Amino acid sequence: MSAPSPFALILPSRPVYAAPAALSPTQYAFSLPSSPPFTHIIVFLLPGTTLPPETLAGVYVQFPSATPTFKLLGAIGNEKQSAIFRVGNGEAPGLNGQVGGSGADQDEMTDVDASAANGNSASIPNVVVGVSIEPAASIQAQLAACKTSEYTNGPASTALVLTKQQQQASPLSTKVLAQKIIKNAFNFLASFAGSTGPGGEEVVPLRSFKAWWEKFERRVEVDPSFLEKEGDI
Numbered sequence: 001m002s003a004p005s006p007f008a009l010i011l012p013s014r015p016v017y018a019a020p021a022a023l024s025p026t027q028y029a030f031s032l033p034s035s036p037p038f039t040h041i042i043v044f045l046l047p048g049t050t051l052p053p054e055t056l057a058g059v060y061v062q063f064p065s066a067t068p069t070f071k072l073l074g075a076i077g078n079e080k081q082s083a084i085f086r087v088g089n090g091e092a093p094g095l096n097g098q099v100g101g102s103g104a105d106q107d108e109m110t111d112v113d114a115s116a117a118n119g120n121s122a123s124i125p126n127v128v129v130g131v132s133i134e135p136a137a138s139i140q141a142q143l144a145a146c147k148t149s150e151y152t153n154g155p156a157s158t159a160l161v162l163t164k165q166q167q168q169a170s171p172l173s174t175k176v177l178a179q180k181i182i183k184n185a186f187n188f189l190a191s192f193a194g195s196t197g198p199g200g201e202e203v204v205p206l207r208s209f210k211a212w213w214e215k216f217e218r219r220v221e222v223d224p225s226f227l228e229k230e231g232d233i
Contacts, residue, residue, distance in 0.1 A: 006049040007057065007131045010042040018046070026133040031126045034064065041129060044082030051078050056136045061087050064125035072146070075139045087127070180227045181216075188212040 008018040020028040056077040060070040073085045192208035
């Protein structure tokens with residue numbers, strides 16, 4: 001008679017799964033009907049269970065597909081004996097909590113026919129959750145690689161996009177804004193310039209400057225950013 005499994009699994013509104021298929025003394029597989037749909041699972045050590053020193057139990061998920069592969073979700077152990085994982089039934093798995101999904105194929109879990117584990121019918125596609133007792137250093141390295149991959153391929157590129165958008169939308173510097181105001185005033189007042197005196201010096205009537213200022217204020221009220229839309233100086 002084989003030894004009882006040290007692990008159990010809970011799905012919301014379903015009975016506790018406490019009899020996974022034993023693939024080896026360190027590998028177990030829970031076969032879960034994919035209907036009704038579910039998005040979270042709870043995996044835990046049964047009372048009185050202790051894992052060997054310096055080991056963790058890696059939790060993997062396998063969705064029905066043409067080329068089924070196991071994806072690492074996270075781990076439990078003697079210090080953290082249970083965890084809630086977000087699996088996203090039928091979608092790429094992820095984890096609710098501090099440990100991220102790996103998104104990479106894993107070799108540690110032996111492949112298993114989902115319809116055979118636990119004797120479930122093949123008429124309903126099954127999601128297989130595997131639990132594998134492995135060296136803690138190995139699982140921690142895999143999880144660290146997951147986080148590094150997510151940081152370099154996801155958030156970093158998003159941050160770059162946000163930075164570019166912020167640069168494009170940043171307000172004009174004080175110097176550039178002053179230059180644009182002066183240019184706007186010069187272009188308006190140039191048409192009012194006249195000459196007076198023996199030297200032929202060009203002057204602009206004061207009323208012309210007042211007319212420019214009133215027009216400038218009206219444009220600012222209608223469109224405060226109109227100077228930013230004007231061409232380069």
